[in-house]
Amino acid sequence: MNRDHVLGRTRPFGIALDTPVRKPASPRRLADLAGLFADEEARKAAADRVVYRVDAAPVPEQQWELPFSITTVEPGDVSGELFMTRGHVHETPDGEMYYGLRGHGVLLLFDGTGASWVEMRPGAAGYIPPGWAHRSVNVGIDPYRFLAAYPGSAGHDYDAVLRDGMGARVFRDGGGFAVLDAGGNPVPEAPRHSL
Numbered sequence: 469m470n471r472d473h474v475l476g477r478t479r480p481f482g483i484a485l486d487t488p489v490r491k492p493a494s495p496r497r498l499a500d501l502a503g504l505f506a507d508e509e510a511r512k513a514a515a516d517r518v519v520y521r522v523d524a525a526p527v528p529e530q531q532w533e534l535p536f537s538i539t540t541v542e543p544g545d546v547s548g549e550l551f552m553t554r555g556h557v558h559e560t561p562d563g564e565m566y567y568g569l570r571g572h573g574v575l576l577l578f579d580g581t582g583a584s585w586v587e588m589r590p591g592a593a594g595y596i597p598p599g600w601a602h603r604s605v606n607v608g609i610d611p612y613r614f615l616a617a618y619p620g621s622a623g624h625d626y627d628a629v630l631r632d633g634m635g636a637r638v639f640r641d642g643g644g645f646a647v648l649d650a651g652g653n654p655v656p657e658a659p660r661h662s663l
């Protein structure tokens with residue numbers, strides 16, 4: 469791939485990250501999240517509730533591009549299990565970066581064997597290493613909003629998470645939250661660095 473091939477495909481642009489979106493993206497409701505929450509009956513009973521939405525910048529999902537989007541996860545839970553995104557693994561095992569914009573979230577990560585997680589607040593960055601499945605959970609009382617940027621070649625595989633899970637679930641715990649593995653044991657938080 470040479471430079472001439474990619475120049476002219478997309479043009480520079482800027483985006484204000486924290487303004488109201490022009491056109492509401494199609495929301496993901498509990499009806500769209502079959503098989504993901506532990507209590508399937510409770511999920512069905514509240515099927516109309518909006519859980520999250522994704523507003524994507526106009527960047528094509530093609531190699532050499534760097535698509536980015538803002539996800540907004542609403543506060544709420546299904547039998548104590550906090551509202552979350554579907555979760556996926558990238559088809560090509562590209563890494564990804566998240567940046568917290570509003571609210572309080574958990575970036576849950578799973579390498580197929582063990583889970584890990586990163587606490588997300590405005591101004592915090594979370595790193596998704598190549599090959600790790602990832603899901604976002606709202607652990608606060610306001611909408612949780614973050615920016616995601618990933619290689620255009622990545623692709624999104626949702627079946628892997630539906631089949632294998634994420635190795636952990638995130639529940640309300642008093643006024644806070646608990647990240648628990650399948651045996652009900654707390655999952656340790658990933659180390660946090662300062663730059």
Ligand code: PAN
Nearest residue numbers: 522537539553554555556616618
């Ligand atoms: C994010 C996610 C977004 C929605 O942009 O796609 O938060 O989550 P699901 O795609 O799992 O429904 C990302 O990780 N992109 O690669």
Ligand code: ZN
Nearest residue numbers: 558564602618
């Ligand atoms: Zn991703």
